[in-house]
Amino acid sequence: MDAQAQRVLPPSGRAPAKGTGDAGGDLAELEDDLLVERAAEGDDDAFAVLVDRHSPPLLALALRMLGSLPDAEEAVQDALINAWRRLPDFHRDATFRTWMYRIVTNQCLSHLRGRAPAVPLSVVPEPPAHDPGSEPARAAESEAATQALGRALRDLPPSQRACWILRELHGMSYAEIAQIVNTSEQTVRGRLYRARRTLMKEMAPWR
Amino acid sequence: MALGDREVTHPRGQPGAAQPDPARLVGDERLPCGHLVSQAWEDARTGRADPHLANCPHCRQAVEGLAALDRATRTLRAYLPSARSVADHVIRAVRAEARLGWMVPLDDPERDLRVAETTAARVLRRAADRIPGVRAASCRLAPADDATGVTVAMTLAMTLDQSLPGRAGQVRRAVADAAQRELGLAVSGIDLNVASVLQLLSAPVRGASPSHDRSE
Numbered sequence: 001m002d003a004q005a006q007r008v009l010p011p012s013g014r015a016p017a018k019g020t021g022d023a024g025g026d027l028a029e030l031e032d033d034l035l036v037e038r039a040a041e042g043d044d045d046a047f048a049v050l051v052d053r054h055s056p057p058l059l060a061l062a063l064r065m066l067g068s069l070p071d072a073e074e075a076v077q078d079a080l081i082n083a084w085r086r087l088p089d090f091h092r093d094a095t096f097r098t099w100m101y102r103i104v105t106n107q108c109l110s111h112l113r114g115r116a117p118a119v120p121l122s123v124v125p126e127p128p129a130h131d132p133g134s135e136p137a138r139a140a141e142s143e144a145a146t147q148a149l150g151r152a153l154r155d156l157p158p159s160q161r162a163c164w165i166l167r168e169l170h171g172m173s174y175a176e177i178a179q180i181v182n183t184s185e186q187t188v189r190g191r192l193y194r195a196r197r198t199l200m201k202e203m204a205p206w207r
Numbered sequence: 208m209a210l211g212d213r214e215v216t217h218p219r220g221q222p223g224a225a226q227p228d229p230a231r232l233v234g235d236e237r238l239p240c241g242h243l244v245s246q247a248w249e250d251a252r253t254g255r256a257d258p259h260l261a262n263c264p265h266c267r268q269a270v271e272g273l274a275a276l277d278r279a280t281r282t283l284r285a286y287l288p289s290a291r292s293v294a295d296h297v298i299r300a301v302r303a304e305a306r307l308g309w310m311v312p313l314d315d316p317e318r319d320l321r322v323a324e325t326t327a328a329r330v331l332r333r334a335a336d337r338i339p340g341v342r343a344a345s346c347r348l349a350p351a352d353d354a355t356g357v358t359v360a361m362t363l364a365m366t367l368d369q370s371l372p373g374r375a376g377q378v379r380r381a382v383a384d385a386a387q388r389e390l391g392l393a394v395s396g397i398d399l400n401v402a403s404v405l406q407l408l409s410a411p412v413r414g415a416s417p418s419h420d421r422s423e
Contacts, residue, residue, distance in 0.1 A: 029407040030342060034364055037344040038332065042306035042325035048298045055290035055297070063288055073293050080297040084304075142282065149279035169284045190233035196276075197244075203279060204272035 028052075032096045040087040047084055054097060055080065057170060058104045064165045065108035067154045075111060079103040094179060101172075102180045105162050112158045145206040152202035156195055163188050164195040238265040248273055311348050312355045314393035324348050327390055331359060334385035338377045340366035342405055351395040358396040359386065364405035375399050 027035065027049045038046035055076060062072035083090075083103055090099060153161055162181055166172040178185045235245045240263050250260050251270040260266050308324030324347075332343035344362040351358050359382060365374055379397050386392040 026336075026407075031406060031408060034342060034344050034403070034405075037362075038346075041328060041345060041347070042308060043329060043332070044298075044301050044305055045329070047301055051294045051297050051301075055294045056287050059290040059293055060287050064283070069288060072288075076290070076293050077296050077300075080293075081300050084297075084301045142278070145275055145279045146282045149276065149283060168280050186233055193232035193234040193245075196232075196248075200272035200276050202272070203275040206272075206275035206279070 033092075036087070036090070036092065036096050039084070040090065044084075047087070050096065051080055054100055058100060061101065061165060061170060062104055062108055064150075064153065064169060065105070065158070065161060066111060067150070071111065075107045076104060079107045098176055098179055101166070101170075101176075102182070105166075105180050109158055109162065141206070145203070148206060149199065149203060152199050155202075156198060160191045160195040160198075163191040164199070167192055238263075238269055240265045242266055242269075244269050252277070309348075311357055311392065312350070313391045314355050315391065316355050320391075322390060322392075327386075327392065330385055330389050331361065331382050334381040334389075335361065335363060335378050338374065338381055340369065340405060341374060341378055344402055348392075351393075353393075353395070356393045356395040358398065359394055360398040360400075362400045362402040364403045365401050366405045371401055375401065 027046055030046075030049070032050065032053075035046040035050050039050060058076045058079070059072055062075045063069060066072050066075065079100065083100060090096075094102070153164070156164065159181065163177055166177045166180060167174075172180070174185045174188050177188045181188070232245060235243050237243055238247065240259070242259070242263070242265070247260065247266040247269040250257050250266075251273055260270075306325055308328070310321035311324050311327050313320040313322060327348055328346040332346050335341055335343040335346075342364045344364055346359065346361045348357050348359055350356070361378075361382065363375075363378060365371060378399060382397055383394060386394045
């Protein structure tokens, strides 16, 4: 084959780029495994479905870990683009979901290690605590309590924080968490116990 | 029973609710009354009518803050920031650095035209995807012995409501047809492997599912 004479055809196999849906049929209904196999061979439509599917919980994880939405968005973007590049070498000894959680958690932990003293807590916005049915005073108290939890969370050591978030906000099993933070289940259980004790102490004033 | 792992702590089908897990947390402490801290937590959460819990100052102190923590946790769990702009950014970046794979020769020896393997594979996968109850997984192209010939190796996921050989025949024809008409490849062999059972996550594919075909 004469490499000099090669002419690259434009990527004709793709529908006009709009959104992620149409090209390649009904990819949104496929399970992760199949999408991962296609994406690993360079099918960016398949990867787009994985991104749509997994980015909301990953962003929630990063936001709770870092306490800042711009930082969280950057961490998740970097993690996903990294994953696209590393997909051909992904051996699927874990699920794609667990693998992505691991990449994002690591990204957040190294971000926190490299960070100067944390952002002043007073400037970190908290989500409003939606409580539309009740009286305003009650809603305000509930919102304040949620903010208090957000602050207490950010005061936890990052390794405890990661375990608590994965367990309590993302419903992960101990085994999954151990895989994600690369430690033993025993260690995960210890961190969870200490995290919960600390958080309860912080939340005790809120009835 | 681990503390806080009962369904009661994550009411009714909350997304992200922790599953029951029989193991205990590490570091559990025994209170002066003889109960474990974790047991006090568990009793408080399940609301079990336990006269000890109601009267024991140690247990009552051990569960202080638990209800407030659980409430605030539920609120945090329900809050999902929009990831739309993150996803859009990632998808744009990924499309911009699309991988080409090797350059596959078209059936036009005189002009030596080629197409990127990923592009060809995309077209061939889509041809397979169009057969009801079939989705392509891997699709690789390799040079055949002659100058411009190629062989296709594809793995498939299929539903099990029709005979596999019959479906495989449909896929083979669809792939051969797309290779020739849409791409202009000289395919000298198509190797199909059914690697898994196809399970779709939601409703059947827009009126084209195998079950539809049967019932109509």
